[in-house]
Amino acid sequence: MIKAKIAFLNKPYDLIVKEVELPDLKPDQVLVKLKAAGICGSDVECFEGKSGEGRYDIAPYTPGHEWAGEVIEVGNDVNIVKPGDKVTGDCVLHCGYCRNCKNGLMPSACLNMREAGFRSDSPGGWGEYLIMDHFYIHKLPDNWTYEEGALVEPFSVGYFGLWGNNGYVDASDNVVIFGAGPIGLCALITAKASRAKVVQVEPLRNRKEIAKKFGADYIIDPVKEDVEKRVMEITDGIGGNVVIEASGNDSAIASIFDVAAHSARVRLIGHSIGRKVPVEIGKTIWKTLLITGSGGVRSFLPRTITFMDRIRGEFKLTDLISHRYPFEKLHEGLKKAVEDKAGTIKAMLLF
Numbered sequence: 140m141i142k143a144k145i146a147f148l149n150k151p152y153d154l155i156v157k158e159v160e161l162p163d164l165k166p167d168q169v170l171v172k173l174k175a176a177g178i179c180g181s182d183v184e185c186f187e188g189k190s191g192e193g194r195y196d197i198a199p200y201t202p203g204h205e206w207a208g209e210v211i212e213v214g215n216d217v218n219i220v221k222p223g224d225k226v227t228g229d230c231v232l233h234c235g236y237c238r239n240c241k242n243g244l245m246p247s248a249c250l251n252m253r254e255a256g257f258r259s260d261s262p263g264g265w266g267e268y269l270i271m272d273h274f275y276i277h278k279l280p281d282n283w284t285y286e287e288g289a290l291v292e293p294f295s296v297g298y299f300g301l302w303g304n305n306g307y308v309d310a311s312d313n314v315v316i317f318g319a320g321p322i323g324l325c326a327l328i329t330a331k332a333s334r335a336k337v338v339q340v341e342p343l344r345n346r347k348e349i350a351k352k353f354g355a356d357y358i359i360d361p362v363k364e365d366v367e368k369r370v371m372e373i374t375d376g377i378g379g380n381v382v383i384e385a386s387g388n389d390s391a392i393a394s395i396f397d398v399a400a401h402s403a404r405v406r407l408i409g410h411s412i413g414r415k416v417p418v419e420i421g422k423t424i425w426k427t428l429l430i431t432g433s434g435g436v437r438s439f440l441p442r443t444i445t446f447m448d449r450i451r452g453e454f455k456l457t458d459l460i461s462h463r464y465p466f467e468k469l470h471e472g473l474k475k476a477v478e479d480k481a482g483t484i485k486a487m488l489l490f
């Protein structure tokens with residue numbers, strides 16, 4: 140019987156770490172020893188009680204949907220990974236048998252959807268060990284670091300924003316990205332790796348700097364500059380033909396329709412649940428915009444891993460990590476992430 144220290148979130152601001160005995164593995168399960176786990180903006184919002192994504196109604200739950208670890212043991216029916224393998228796992232867990240799943244819709248359409256790291260029945264990676272169904276486990280290349288592995292889930296959101304759901308981007312595109320937080324930066328890296336021209340809209344100094352480091356061609360400060368005017372100058376009066384909203388900011392969402400070119404592809408990946416934002420909807424009609432949301436990203440992680448593997452020589456993805464904490468300092472790391480949202484890009488727990 141393995142004993143493990145695991146974090147449990149009971150209610151806002153009430154996170155405890157306790158030692159528990161792990162249950163026996165079922166035939167289709169994988170036991171993972173955690174090595175790295177990110178602290179996501181969603182985790183911070185749930186911790187502060189500002190998001191309903193973390194299910195306190197069925198709490199306590201173990202957060203941590205961005206993780207990587209080593210396989211320690213596998214159930215009898217598992218043959219996709221073996222002990223010693225480096226792995227990560229899905230966040231959005233679909234059932235595979237409901238009507239929407241059987242229709243091949245995205246995992247976030249699953250009528251029985253669970254989310255690892257947000258519910259008591261699907262624990263995340265803020266603990267020494269994690270047990271997960273092999274259905275949701277993905278093998279990482281042997282030569283990767285665990286930190287890179289823990290970046291797969293957040294990277295998949297930015298990557299999916301451009302390339303998921305029949306999206307595409309190439310060297311002919313002028314991509315405007317609102318926000319240079321972790322997701323906006325992952326979208327930037329994806330766009331630059333695809334050789335597009337990128338205009339990043341971001342007011343915070345440290346985030347502007349890291350966007351520059353990852354190759355943003357232009358950076359617009361929306362507090363000091365007229366975003367629409369600048370985008371039109373940069374794009375010869377045409378506008379961005381790909382617009383990514385990764386800031387979750389109301390005025391950024393409203394600006395999308397001003398800076399988009401005719402027939403632009405607009406991809407919404409920034410979180411802004413629970414608010415309504417006034418936008419000039421007429422522009423979506425006359426500009427014939429194609430607006431796509433992005434939900435869960437299951438079945439996209441293998442492709443994300445391949446993409447990251449091919450660009451990791453060119454882009455140092457671990458530069459996204461601004462803070463590192465040993466798991467024992469979880470409370471300190473979380474406190475810092477809560478108090479210094481602007482200064483934190485990606486905080487990482489290490490085991």
Ligand SMILES: [Zn+2]
Binds near residue numbers: 204
């Ligand atoms: Zn996240």
Ligand SMILES: [Zn+2]
Binds near residue numbers: 235236241250251
């Ligand atoms: Zn389903």
